[in-house]
Each structure stands twice: as C-alpha cells, then as structure tokens.
Amino acid sequence: MPVPLRFWRDRLVASDPGLARLRMGAWAVLTVAAGSAVLLLAAHLLGVSSNIALMGAVVGLMTTITVQDATHAEQQRTLAASALVSGVTVVLAAALARSTLTSGAGFVAVVVAAFEARRLGPRAASLGMMACQSYFYAVLLQPDAAGWPWLLASIAAGCAIAWLVRFVVLPERAPGVLHSELRSFRAAVAVLLHQLAAWAAAPDDERAERRARATLADINDLALRIDARLARFTAQDPPAAMQSLRDRLLAAEIACETLLAGIGESSGASATARGALASACRALCEVVHGDARLAPQAWCAQVAATAGALDADWRWRWEHAGEVLGAQPPWSAALPRLRDTTVPATPPQEPRPPPQQGRRRWLADEPTRHALQAGAAALVAVLAGHAISAEHWYWAVFGAFVIFTNASTRGQAAAGAWRRVLGNVAGLALGLLLAELAQGDWPLQLALLFVFIFAGFYAFQGLQAIYIALLTAMLAMLYELLGKYSPGLLVLRLGETLTGAAAAVLSAILILPSRTGEQSDQETVALLREAARLLRSAFEGSLRGSPTDAVRDLDRRLQALRQALGPVTGRELPAYASRHRTRLQQMAALVHCVRHCCNLLALKEGGWREREDLRARADAVAENIGRVAHALARPGLVPALRELPAVAAGPEDAPDPARIAAHWLEEADAVLRQIHQGPPTRCSPA
Structure with missing residues (x-):
C-alpha cells in the first residue's frame, strides 16, 4: 500500500520538536554570514588581518551550539561570558603559538580546565567548551598576537552579532x-x-x-x-x-x-x-x-x-x-x-558511575577523573599529532576533546570514537567530490559552504555523525575559498582525527577507567527503587503531589538509563552490546507496566482499588523490585523472589479493572524474574 504524502509531512514535523533544529541552522547561517560580511569589511577598511575578522565570526558561530540555557536572561549572561572567555583564550593561544611545545601545553591546560569547570554547573560547562573551541580555531586561523586589541574587538563584535540574530532577528519565545x-x-x-x-x-x-x-x-x-x-x-x-x-x-x-x-x-x-x-x-x-x-x-x-x-x-x-x-x-x-522566567529548582543530577574502590577521594571525584582522562588524551594527541604533521597537530587534540564531551565511560568513549571516524570518512568523501566539482567557481563554493553550515547545525541535536560529516565537507569548501585546499590536506585531517580518537579511547581504558556496566547498574538500581516506591504509594493512596509528577519522576529515571546506555547500543557499531539493549528493553517494559497500573488507579474509582488481594499482589511485586535492586547494588547477592498471591477473577465477558491491574502486576513480576536470572541480562564490562 503506498505511503500517503501526509505521513512524510508528519515525519518531518515530528523530527524537529519546537523547530529547534531549524532555528539553530538559521541562527548559524545568519550569524556567520553577517559576522563575516561586517568584520571582513571592517578589517579591509582598517587594514587589519582577515584572520582576525574570521576569528570573530567563528566565535559568534560557536555560540549557536554552546549557549543552551532555558531563558533569554540566562542565555544573554552566558553569551556575554562566552565573549570574555573566548577573548582571553584566543589571546592566550596567539601568544603561545611560537612553538608546538608551548601551544600544545596551552591546549592541554585549557582542556583540563574545561572539564574541571563542569563541577560548577551547566553554564561553566558551556564556557569550558567555548574555551576549547576558541583555542582550537585560534591555532587553526593563526591570528597575529600583536593585534590583540583588534582580536578582542573582533570577538566582541562577533558575539554582538550573534546576540542580535538570537534575540532580535529570530527570537525564541x-x-x-x-x-x-x-x-x-x-x-x-x-x-x-x-x-x-x-x-x-x-x-x-x-x-x-x-x-x-x-x-x-x-x-x-x-x-x-x-x-x-x-x-x-x-x-x-x-x-x-x-x-x-x-x-x-x-x-x-x-x-x-x-x-x-x-x-x-x-x-x-x-x-x-x-x-x-x-x-x-x-x-x-x-x-x-x-x-x-x-x-x-x-x-x-x-x-x-x-x-x-x-x-x-x-x-x-x-x-x-x-x-x-x-x-x-x-x-x-x-x-x-x-x-520567560524559570521556577527555582534543584537541577537534576547527571548519571555518574559509582566511585571506584581503592581510589583516593579526589580521584573518585567525577569532574577530576574526567579532566585527567581528557588531559592525558590531549597530551598524547599533541605528541602523536605532531609526529604526523608539525603544522596540523591540533586536529588530533580537538578530536580527542570532542569525544570526551559526551562520554564518561570507556564504552561510551569507544562508541563516540567510532561514530566520529564514520562521520569523518563520509565527510571526506563528500568534501573531495564537491571540492573538485566546484573548483574555481567561488559563488558555488560560497553557496555550498552556507548549505553545509545550515545542514550541519540543523543535524547537531541528535544526528552527531551527520553533523561531523557535514562539518568536514564545510571545511573543504572553506579551504577552497581561502586558496588552501588540496586533497592531501583533507586526508591528513582524517589521519589526525583518527589519532585523536585512538588517544581518547586509550585514555578512557587506562586512566581511571569507568565501565558502562557500572553506570548502567547504578541507574537501574535508582529506577527500580523509584518504581517500587511509586507502586506502593499508588495502591496505598499515599502519593505525594499529583500522580503525573510521580510517573514523570519514574520516566526520567528511565531516560537517564537510556542516556547512559544509548551511546553503546547503536546498530552501526562494529559489535553493539546486545546485553545493554536487553537491559533497556527490560527496564522499559517494567516502567510500562507500572505506569499503566498507576494510570488505571487514576482512571477508575470504586471499591476494587481497596481489594486486599490486589493490594497484596502489588506489595509482593514492589518487594520483588526492591530485592532485585538490592541484588544489583551488591553483586553476588541473589535473594529469593516472592511468589505473587492469587487475585480473584472477575467475569470474563466484561472488562474488569481489577483483572487488568493484576495482569500488569503479573507482567512486571515476569520482567523482574528475567532480570533475576543473572548473566544474560546483566551488563557486560564495557
């Protein structure tokens, strides 16, 4: 049967909630277009290097993906701080550019500081990412350190243009x-x-x-x-x-x-x-x-x-x-x-792997552990990247840094490295093809550059491999416009990126390693305990707040588990972990059963809610959930699960809410018994 056109329209609308991707792509194109035009013209009139002008346009472009606060007021504060942090970082990079030794040491220091800053909250994490990217582009574009006043002015102007695009031209309400x-x-x-x-x-x-x-x-x-x-x-x-x-x-x-x-x-x-x-x-x-x-x-x-x-x-x-x-x-x-104001609330805790036994307290701290891993990877990338190319070593460092931005375990680092390799290979092929086709035709090159910028930033949220591929193709067009393009340069960049990815994976494995299975078990235990609490409260009528709030707390626990295991369950990986996928399926099935029980209790009023046999079954399931959570929290402990008490059957020819609730409780207990069986459902040590 042919698929109606309306189905594809619905797919397109559903794929971009709130037009967030479309808005981000438009912000990126308008910011870089306006920034390049204004700053290059100003540089020409003032006799300043064009690299200084491009630095300001690039910094303004980067704010598109780094400034992600909830409200306009918070976004404006973060953007203003980004201008200051980027200016200091770029001037530092320009001052240290005399040799690879000093420049590489500065890059490693900035990477370590960026990951340590994560302990201060989301804004500090965004500013740390901004600092690393600013340092990288400063090494790439090589602005003259002697012109640091113009450099600071260019960065301030680029951020001001980004502010106008974000809050005046295309505001988000x-x-x-x-x-x-x-x-x-x-x-x-x-x-x-x-x-x-x-x-x-x-x-x-x-x-x-x-x-x-x-x-x-x-x-x-x-x-x-x-x-x-x-x-x-x-x-x-x-x-x-x-x-x-x-x-x-x-x-x-x-x-x-x-x-x-x-x-x-x-x-x-x-x-x-x-x-x-x-x-x-x-x-x-x-x-x-x-x-x-x-x-x-x-x-x-x-x-x-x-x-x-x-x-x-x-x-x-x-x-x-x-x-x-x-x-x-x-x-x-x-x-x-x-x-456009937010309710003060305690920020949700990000999923973190449990501290490793035998480590000193400061080494068990997650931001410090992550900073040491990223710093070690950056140091190895500097040395290995310089051995490959004394002029383009910074690509290896940037590749290692990007992998650690979204990975906290060795399995997540390996999965991120593989996706980055795939994206760069695809982008290399696309860039080589289009660079040859558009060679000598600068209007076409400029048009393709803006197309890749829009499409790349459109794909930034949720489509990282595509974003990386389009970024590589965009660089091919940029090199072509600057007169620096050669096929060997893109191949060299791919080699440097592979080196950085390898350094990141080795660092995640050798430097204070954390396994994905540990993080999965921690999030699973939290989810199970929340499910047991919700089930007991729902049948006892002791829920705090609205039922919707209680169910959403459980949903967010499942979402945290998905975020922990999502990077290592993709089918595009060479050997994706089926056990991780099984864990996700089991937890999703359990949450499904508990949600439907709670929804049923909210829908139907009547004496069936107070039936002792049904409440006893719910209590038995909640106790079994707690026992499985305790077993996962303490490996080696295998407690016995309770048998579910029987529930009196209602008439089969009419819908019976009690029978439906008993069915969901039985399904939840069946999932628990699958988890309780052991090795096939426990996460592998990745």
Missing part, C-alpha cells in the same frame, strides 16, 4: 516553542497510528514493529521534553492550564502505549480481525489529523469489530485510548501563557 512542540507531538502520534495500522496488517513484519516502537520512544522523549518545559516555566492565566496540559500529555502517551500493546497481543489473530484493528488505527489517525470528529458510538463499534483480535479487557482499553486521543488530546487544550 517560550509560548511559540510550546505550541510548536505540541504540533510535533500531534504529528508523532499520527505517525505512530499509521505505523500501527501497517503492523496490524502484517504482524510478522519485524521492521514494522521496530519502527512503531522507535516512534513510541520518540513520543516519550518529546512528552518528557514538553513536561520539563512546563515544569520549568511559570505560567500566567489560566492558572489550571499548566497541570491540565501535563495530565493530558501523560494520558495521551499512555493511550499510545495501549494501542501498541494491543497490536502486539493480536499477532495470532485472523487476517479479518487484524484488518479491523488496522481500520480502527486509520480512523483514529484521521481524527488526530482533525479531518474527522470522534463519535464515541462509532469508535466503540469499530473497536467492537476487533473482537476476533482483542478480548473484552483490551477492547475496553482501546475505547478509552481512542477517547483520550480523539476527545481530550493535549493539542486541543488551553495553553498556558508562559513567562
């Missing part, structure tokens, strides 16, 4: 971003419904199932992103709109999970029954698009037609899911008017 994110959420739901219809029609198609589950994970990430924005900003009238929208987002997300789980349950049904499921998904997709209204009776009749694929309980759940997505979706709610 919290209400507009929220509206765009909800639009992306709606498009993602429509994409999922289309994929579910395709999966229902072909239940044996593993790719269709994989695509649907990937889209569901994207919906969860987007819902968490919107929920974090709502929780972070203060709201004006209407006062209840904030919590109402958060509740609707969670309900819509759980409705999507319900629909996907129902398709999975129907895999053994007849073709006619599966066709009814596909028709129901397509009809609901039309409602989500706004092409039709959800008529409760018509929707119930469509769900009733799936009797050969779904039992009474599942049909009841599907009816409620359709009502949530069709009658009370988050995109139709009254939006709160967000102010």
Whole structure:
C-alpha cells in the first residue's frame, strides 16, 4: 500500500520538536554570514588581518551550539561570558603559538580546565567548551598576537552579532516553542497510528514493529521534553492550564502505549480481525489529523469489530485510548501563557558511575577523573599529532576533546570514537567530490559552504555523525575559498582525527577507567527503587503531589538509563552490546507496566482499588523490585523472589479493572524474574 504524502509531512514535523533544529541552522547561517560580511569589511577598511575578522565570526558561530540555557536572561549572561572567555583564550593561544611545545601545553591546560569547570554547573560547562573551541580555531586561523586589541574587538563584535540574530532577528519565545512542540507531538502520534495500522496488517513484519516502537520512544522523549518545559516555566492565566496540559500529555502517551500493546497481543489473530484493528488505527489517525470528529458510538463499534483480535479487557482499553486521543488530546487544550522566567529548582543530577574502590577521594571525584582522562588524551594527541604533521597537530587534540564531551565511560568513549571516524570518512568523501566539482567557481563554493553550515547545525541535536560529516565537507569548501585546499590536506585531517580518537579511547581504558556496566547498574538500581516506591504509594493512596509528577519522576529515571546506555547500543557499531539493549528493553517494559497500573488507579474509582488481594499482589511485586535492586547494588547477592498471591477473577465477558491491574502486576513480576536470572541480562564490562 503506498505511503500517503501526509505521513512524510508528519515525519518531518515530528523530527524537529519546537523547530529547534531549524532555528539553530538559521541562527548559524545568519550569524556567520553577517559576522563575516561586517568584520571582513571592517578589517579591509582598517587594514587589519582577515584572520582576525574570521576569528570573530567563528566565535559568534560557536555560540549557536554552546549557549543552551532555558531563558533569554540566562542565555544573554552566558553569551556575554562566552565573549570574555573566548577573548582571553584566543589571546592566550596567539601568544603561545611560537612553538608546538608551548601551544600544545596551552591546549592541554585549557582542556583540563574545561572539564574541571563542569563541577560548577551547566553554564561553566558551556564556557569550558567555548574555551576549547576558541583555542582550537585560534591555532587553526593563526591570528597575529600583536593585534590583540583588534582580536578582542573582533570577538566582541562577533558575539554582538550573534546576540542580535538570537534575540532580535529570530527570537525564541517560550509560548511559540510550546505550541510548536505540541504540533510535533500531534504529528508523532499520527505517525505512530499509521505505523500501527501497517503492523496490524502484517504482524510478522519485524521492521514494522521496530519502527512503531522507535516512534513510541520518540513520543516519550518529546512528552518528557514538553513536561520539563512546563515544569520549568511559570505560567500566567489560566492558572489550571499548566497541570491540565501535563495530565493530558501523560494520558495521551499512555493511550499510545495501549494501542501498541494491543497490536502486539493480536499477532495470532485472523487476517479479518487484524484488518479491523488496522481500520480502527486509520480512523483514529484521521481524527488526530482533525479531518474527522470522534463519535464515541462509532469508535466503540469499530473497536467492537476487533473482537476476533482483542478480548473484552483490551477492547475496553482501546475505547478509552481512542477517547483520550480523539476527545481530550493535549493539542486541543488551553495553553498556558508562559513567562520567560524559570521556577527555582534543584537541577537534576547527571548519571555518574559509582566511585571506584581503592581510589583516593579526589580521584573518585567525577569532574577530576574526567579532566585527567581528557588531559592525558590531549597530551598524547599533541605528541602523536605532531609526529604526523608539525603544522596540523591540533586536529588530533580537538578530536580527542570532542569525544570526551559526551562520554564518561570507556564504552561510551569507544562508541563516540567510532561514530566520529564514520562521520569523518563520509565527510571526506563528500568534501573531495564537491571540492573538485566546484573548483574555481567561488559563488558555488560560497553557496555550498552556507548549505553545509545550515545542514550541519540543523543535524547537531541528535544526528552527531551527520553533523561531523557535514562539518568536514564545510571545511573543504572553506579551504577552497581561502586558496588552501588540496586533497592531501583533507586526508591528513582524517589521519589526525583518527589519532585523536585512538588517544581518547586509550585514555578512557587506562586512566581511571569507568565501565558502562557500572553506570548502567547504578541507574537501574535508582529506577527500580523509584518504581517500587511509586507502586506502593499508588495502591496505598499515599502519593505525594499529583500522580503525573510521580510517573514523570519514574520516566526520567528511565531516560537517564537510556542516556547512559544509548551511546553503546547503536546498530552501526562494529559489535553493539546486545546485553545493554536487553537491559533497556527490560527496564522499559517494567516502567510500562507500572505506569499503566498507576494510570488505571487514576482512571477508575470504586471499591476494587481497596481489594486486599490486589493490594497484596502489588506489595509482593514492589518487594520483588526492591530485592532485585538490592541484588544489583551488591553483586553476588541473589535473594529469593516472592511468589505473587492469587487475585480473584472477575467475569470474563466484561472488562474488569481489577483483572487488568493484576495482569500488569503479573507482567512486571515476569520482567523482574528475567532480570533475576543473572548473566544474560546483566551488563557486560564495557
């Protein structure tokens, strides 16, 4: 069946929540275009070196990806500090450029200071990244140290142009971003419904199932992103709109999970029954698009037609899911008017591996450990890079630095190095091809340069390999415009980058190593304990705050585990860790069960919530969760799991909330027993 054009439009809208990527690409192009034009013209009129002008334009461009604060006020403070830090760093790099020894020592010192600064918070981490990139581009462009007043003025002007582009020409407003994110959420739901219809029609198609589950994970990430924005900003009238929208987002997300789980349950049904499921998904997709209204009776009749694929309980759940997505979706709610100020809150703790036994306290400190690893990698990269090329050694140092910006374990460092190698190889091929085609045609070279800048910064969030490839191609065009291009130069850059990647991996393995499995176990234990607490509180009626807040805390624990294991589970890796993928799947399944139990308790009022047999089963599952968490926290301990008490069965011909809750508890316990079996589910020491 041909895929409708609207499906691809929805995919495009869902892939860029809040137009963040499009905005970043536009910021980058406008900043570098305006900065280059203004500063090169000023340099020509004042008789200053063009390298000084280019330095200011590049610093302004880098603020696009380094200044990522929540509000305009915070962004402006970080941008102002970036101008100061970059100016000092560039002048230092220009002063130390007399020899490779002094320049390399300065680069290593800046790298160590940048990673140590992470202990001071996100702003200090951004400024550290800005300092390293400024030092690198100063070594690349080689501005004259004697012209340091003009150098500082150029950097200040470049940051001022970046400020105008960011806050005047293309400002980012919290209400507009929220509206765009909800639009992306709606498009993602429509994409999922289309994929579910395709999966229902072909239940044996593993790719269709994989695509649907990937889209569901994207919906969860987007819902968490919107929920974090709502929780972070203060709201004006209407006062209840904030919590109402958060509740609707969670309900819509759980409705999507319900629909996907129902398709999975129907895999053994007849073709006619599966066709009814596909028709129901397509009809609901039309409602989500706004092409039709959800008529409760018509929707119930469509769900009733799936009797050969779904039992009474599942049909009841599907009816409620359709009502949530069709009658009370988050995109139709009254939006709160967000102010550009944030609610003071304790910043969430980043996932960190546990301290290693036997280390001194200062060596067990995460920023210090990371700084020592990055500094050692930078030092090795300086020496090895200089052995390859005395003029272009800095590429090796920059390659090692970039890998450590997103890696804290040796497995994450190896995965980041591999992706960087792939991106550079692809960018080298693209750059060589286009440089030869555009040779001598400077208007085409200039156009391609801006195309690569826009596309590269568009891909910066979430598409790092593509970003690296486009950055390499962009450098080919820049070298061509500056008259320095040669195929051998790009090949040399690839060799230096490979050297830096190897230095980073060796440093992560040999210098105070931390295993991905340790970090995974730590995040898994935190997630399990949160799930046990939530399950007990939900059935005892002792939740603190709203149920949405409690469920979102559990979701963020799962998100932290995904961030810890995500770098090492990609299928593009030479030997991706299937055990890490198994761990993620198991934890996602457990969170799925607990979320649906809590949602069911919130939906249905009545005496079934106080049934002692159901509460006893929930207590047994919560205790088993705690025992598994204790076993992971103390390797070698294998506690026995409790058997679940029986729950009195209700009538099979009618939906029974107690039976549905008992089913989710049983599914959660089954996942726990898989984890409890041992080595196949524990993370490998990567």
